[in-house]
Amino acid sequence: MSAVRERQLVLRSKEGDREAFRELVKFHMRQVYDLAYGFVNDHDDAEDVAQEVFVKVFHSIRSFRQEAEFSTWLYRIVTNTSLDRLKQRKRKMKRQVSLGESESMELATNPGPIENLDYSVHIERALHELPTLQRAVVILRHIDGLPTRTVSEILKCSEGTVKTHLHRGLKKMRTLLQDLYEE
């Protein structure tokens, strides 16, 4: 989609045009999903986050200022919503452990293709060892391949900070993953 077209769609969505909003969703939904999945590493949560993101966009698009890039604004919402979800999940896990619940209905997490299972579980674990900002940078810049500038805009920090966090994050991931692979 061209930048001009996107601007038009955003403008029309701001005026309440549902067709335009739908087109924006269709254009960005997969990327939003992939990015959310990078954070939450679970298909059910990724879907829920992705939908929540677009609902937020729907309600707040009128406050979006056109001078910013729409996708940057969107990814910022994805990042925040995903991080919120991870916090919720931590709280929920604590609660479930304390309640001692175990029921077949809880076993619904979707691990993805089997050949990638171990690999992604390791990465997920290692990622969770990183401080939040470092983790966000590694996901956005390295795993999702967004440009440094975009990442800095999403996370509202300087490009230098992005680079430093990326560097440190990858080095720490290396140490953590090497330990795992050498076992």
Place this chain on the structure above:
Amino acid sequence: MRHRDVWNMLYEFARDELDVERKKQVEQHLAGCDRCFAELQVLKEGMRLVRPRRRKPSQEHSEMYWRNFAFRVEQRARASGARRPLRNRFWQDAEWFFLIRRPYTIAFAASITIIVMAGILWYGRVLPTLKESDIQPTGVPVQEVNQELSDYFHKSKILLVGISNISVPEGQRVDLTVERQAARALIRQARYLDQRQIDERAQYLVRALEKILIELANMEDEADLPDIEIVRAGIYQENMLFRIRVAESTYKESLPNGVPQMKTNHQ
């Protein structure tokens, strides 16, 4: 060039994203600096271990899933109290209906007849029991909800078992009008339930089930084997039949003596 400047460019260098001039500068520095060279090796090793995915997570979902995604977003936006309803509900529902409705020709498979009969029997049987049962003197709202949940899971079970058992001769199409209507009715019931105070596990299951029902509702009236396989895959992947059976019996058992098994604030 200072070490610090080189370090700032190492990641882009390793990904070969620097412009020619900068790349040359970094290469020159690396040739004469063991410290930065070692740092590059460490970084590369980290990058290699944290591989970007070969297959995107979104690719795990079917085309049908993505076709419905925007629709589900709109549903949810509306449910969450859209500040400015864009059009009224009737038109949105009508629009959805016309969007998915396609002209159909007739090619009934024998199994469909059975399902139609089952559907008629089930409507005839389940609806009256809803009225008669369950309103006991000590009845609290939670029982009513449990009854509705049990009823909802029961109907869903029949529908999904039907879909699982349909046999489609290769290359032929079957008429799914009845199934789609049933799915739409269940989606409405699910939305209604979702707004009631149901416990978290039930809510989770109702939502997972709703996704499958939406896929079914959005199919063409005439479906071929691959279409049906998509819905079936969803059912198997989620272990849906088993979960529904567990849930149906859980909510049924909690009914007769007015001793609901769930946590509730009503007592």
